[in-house]
Amino acid sequence: MITDATPRSAEEALRWQLRRIGSSAWEGWALRFQRLAFGYASEAGWRHCSEGLAWFTEHDLVSDGTPPRGALAWFEVGGRVTVRGSLGDGQVIGPGVDGRIGVIAHDTLGRYLGWTPAIFPFAR
Template identity: 60%
Template sequence: MLYTTPRSTEDALRWQQLRIGSAAWEGWPLKFQRMAFGYYEESGWLTAAEGLNWMREHDRLSLSTPPRGGLAWFESNDRVTVFCGVGDGRVIGPGVAGVVGLAVQTDLTGYRGWSPAVFPFAR
């Protein structure tokens, strides 16, 4: 099934790159990604953990390197966070410290897989 988002992948990545260095998104990795892709109302998931569980239940996770625009899910110490694939194994989003930045996917712990940028309940 093909999913489209209000913002294209390239526009979503530009939106995120403009926020590199911002600590305003601490604790809101899912909201950050949802808004990057152009959804401004809640996704229907209260936490990134709920989003990851939905992706698992709907067989949307792939264990390969996240492609450009794919949501990269991480789970470590009972904390789930989500980044966006930039390409070449890099991801962008609010990291564990809550500051938006770029990271290499393999340098982060707890990779659970990537999914398409799907927010099935968002508007």
């Protein structure tokens, strides 16, 4: 069963992420960063962001337009799929902003692929 209930609310997840701005410890771990932000300790079931996006695509859960606050925003950067948390108003947060956790306009990160609800169906 697919549910959008997560251990942490979207607001709690965004606060968790904002407290880590400037950290370089998460570089290369965009999916793990989002999973942990939403309160899951175990792996998401996807090794790479591209696998996560493929799952959302197969379940018809990818939307166009500016991602709403608390959604997962998906991008292609340097030929690889990556994910960030949406702060709303066109801003996203996650690793990869000058090698650190940072906030960036969603339309400047890379090729925008769409947004999905913050669902981690295989994480515990």
